[in-house]
Amino acid sequence: MLRLLLIEDEEPALDQLRRFALQYAPAATIVGECQQVSEAADFLRQHPAPDLILSDIELLDGNVFQLFGQVAVSSPVIFVTAYDSFLVQAFEQNGIAYVLKPVQYAQFAAAMQKFERLRQAFQGAALQQLAATLGQTAPAPTYKQRLVSKSRQGLYLLDVADLAYFQLRNGVAHAIDAQGRAYVLSETLSQLEAQLDPARFFRLNRTELVQLSAIERLEPYFNDTLVVHLKGHSTTLTSSSHRTPELRRWLGMK
Incomplete structure (x- = not known):
């Protein structure tokens, strides 16, 4: 069963993300919905890592990339955003796909298909090793001086x-x-x-x-x-x- 975490601060966009996710994978479970970086950090500290995170970038309390400095994120992320200026940062931080708003279902489905291909390639022990690499041995974030x-x-x-x-x-x-x-x-x-x-x-x-x-x-x-x-x-x-x-x-x- 696919376990999804949704991070989005605009209700219409969150509704669309929820609909698209369940349209693509009807058996999926949405384990959490967060509107702020702080909410997402608390969720990830208190719950098992989801199989996939669908996330906007600009949230109510700031930029979602702050999340990676606050908590170890071992889940792959599909970024869904109106901005095209964060592409490099997205793929430096667990990103596997980057979907621009306004989102069309075909774009969303293509990103999900990419996730499925990667998931199949890293099943079993390989997937566990990938999660350990992302979540435990990732280098500490560096900040501008x-x-x-x-x-x-x-x-x-x-x-x-x-x-x-x-x-x-x-x-x-x-x-x-x-x-x-x-x-x-x-x-x-x-x-x-x-x-x-x-x-x-x-x-x-x-x-x-x-x-x-x-x-x-x-x-x-x-x-x-x-x-x-x-x-x-x-x-x-x-x-x-x-x-x-x-x-x-x-x-x-x-």
Whole structure:
């Protein structure tokens, strides 16, 4: 019996994924449905690994590639996404197929057929060895220690340790250092989130990412949000209400 885990934050897309999966494999069991990276990490920690994961990339609480830095993932993954810019990362992280939205059933079925061919090729002991290799001996994730900012004056090399936070301004990601200087980056905020150490950096909302060492204090605000005061900065940041519980856990707060 095929055991599937679905990771998708948009209800219509989740419904379609569920329908396509059961249309292709009527006897399959959907063992879990997650809308956030944190939910998927908790599920994988508490349950046996599914046979296959069907996953979007941009989720409610960030980029699904964060998942691979938080928990050992031994299952193959079919990525179903509206973005074509994550292809390399997808195949570096257990990806066996990459399906672009809007999804047509023929595309989905082709990806599932690829999974079936791989599954048959690695049945029995070979499949167990593959799972052990993916889940237990995978190298520890490496995170960026330096970023590059291009400007008319030339290239600025930015040490990640010196940056207080990242902010989306007019659709462009900026790095802000401890002195308040802003540097334009070519990466998106989601790409930065996936490239930076999640133990040191936290996505507060859709437009801001903060470094732990830059936080001076937190102040409760309305609607279960928190105002983040930064060391040496008059600027404050605010967590979104759906990110506040995860922020509290990240900081070790009750």
